[in-house]
Amino acid sequence: MQVTLAIDCMGGDHGPTVTLPAARNFLRADSSACVLLVGRGEAIASEAERLAGDFPGRARFVAASEVIAMDDSPAMAMRVKKDSSMRVAIDRVKSGEAQAAVSAGNTGALMAISRFVLKTLPGIDRPAIATILPARTGRTYMLDLGANVDCSPEHLLQFGIMGAMLVSVLEQKDTPSVGLLNIGEEEIKGNGVVKQAAELLRSSGLNFFGNVEGNDVFKGTTDVVVCDGFVGNAVLKASEGLAQMLAGRLREELTRNWYTKFVAMLALPVLRRIKRNNDPRRYNGAALLGLRGVVVKSHGSADVFAYEQALMRAAEAARHDLVKRISAQMDDYLARVGAEIKGAA
């Protein structure tokens, strides 16, 4: 099925040196995909033309005169840089020329512009950011990751609906299970918001598992883990920090002396396998959910391989009608609640 991605080629730490080769690999791998390569002419036009030549009818250069910096405020990005590559890419989703936008740029700006240009779906108060994490069995989708710091029970319910639909689209699961992140000690089981959110999720029509704890994220207890953006961000970054620390210690131990270096050499195939299976680059591509359009955020430091994963994820979400599915599930929920209210009256 044909799909067109609008790529913010300027975004991220490496800009076009990563986004353009990733676009080339993506076009090579996905023969029914098209790309709009958005950016400043002097930076990308010549390579974009080359891509257009190599993939006739499937790649096109789209000019944008400005670039949003990593430290631009969302307000600055919205009001001042109206012809930024990020903005132009999202505009193309709005106009229907593209079915999804991908950017490795400033998250706050991407969220603000997406929300302003595309608007949220009916029944969704705030968009959320969802990522994929490796788990002992399969993968876990966690949201929100920092877009929403103070969440109401209704927000958490909406995250549950959006997350479940994301899994249904990306993993082809019919009724993904949803867990609500909470803490373990009985007497202090969660604050008021979480308790109320559990009630809402229980009667939402979703496959609600109940409360889960931090360790369940990596156990793979549920397909989706819902939490507020502060907790999600802290958990995600702490996990990255821990993984880096452990990898560093392994490296240290394996380079300690001639014997450990010899062992490291023999262990190379094993280490490579572990690295490949746990490679965070494979999980690159966080979805901005709840919008009237597909927007995928790549890690700012993504390399070509990682950026290609984000492109593939965006194409898949667009092809499987992520937005329509979230919208339909939300309508279903609202109808259910409406019927309940009518029934109660």
Next chain:
Amino acid sequence: MQVTLAIDCMGGDHGPTVTLPAARNFLRADSSACVLLVGRGEAIASEAERLAGDFPGRARFVAASEVIAMDDSPAMAMRVKKDSSMRVAIDRVKSGEAQAAVSAGNTGALMAISRFVLKTLPGIDRPAIATILPARTGRTYMLDLGANVDCSPEHLLQFGIMGAMLVSVLEQKDTPSVGLLNIGEEEIKGNGVVKQAAELLRSSGLNFFGNVEGNDVFKGTTDVVVCDGFVGNAVLKASEGLAQMLAGRLREELTRNWYTKFVAMLALPVLRRIKRNNDPRRYNGAALLGLRGVVVKSHGSADVFAYEQALMRAAEAARHDLVKRISAQMDDYLARVGAEIKGAA
């Protein structure tokens, strides 16, 4: 310096089969320590007598007729089981016979009983639970870990003071650095509570580093990381989950075939070293802070080695006057605020 610990020998998944051998090892290693071995006569009296014989004047059996179960509610533990081993151990701290209590039992019950019997220090609204985590450089002390789900800025400030004093005592650092856990994106930098807490910490007289993110916990950016109990609990448990998942995958890869098994054999010294250096048992012993007495919580599933660490930690905290230090730092802060109010008036 002499110190006496009151040990709840019945608490934890393994009860006396862990607590008593750990007490023996502890007495052997620390020649000026004494222990009160609290528990039911039929379960521990004979072994306690043997210890009293082996370490004359340093071990004594103290009878308690009840045991708090892992699923007892704090209310049940407080009101019904008034002669529980946990309660009797804490009573001995209150009476001054012991300088610290250690238990591997039900956290909620331990917190409730400690608070009821020992009371909080002046200026401390709520006790907090602090643990030690391994970091790339040194160790990080994180609090709160689940005792307080909804925190005010003042609570976070108090956690900062308590955490800093814990580090000063256990690591002999004069001015430990304190970080406030926050999230990274600029435009959404924390909620109102965290922003106000930062203001309070900045003018607290502590060595306040500023905001830190989840990955800083394992980088060791600051000695102390302060957060509310919901976030702390989620981060701690997610980290445990991730470490378990990675260890599981390593095991899987190393037992895949004869070659990997051969590599694993050669790598044994390296793996042992890594395991030893990252052994969570070494970090066992979470301090309940802000009370008029030292209480240390061991992990429920602790083995003899892990439980001994908790005992050592409790002895050190008591010897270095943890309670007095927290109290003095709090007085200092209150005087500072009082002077400011006077100055402003």
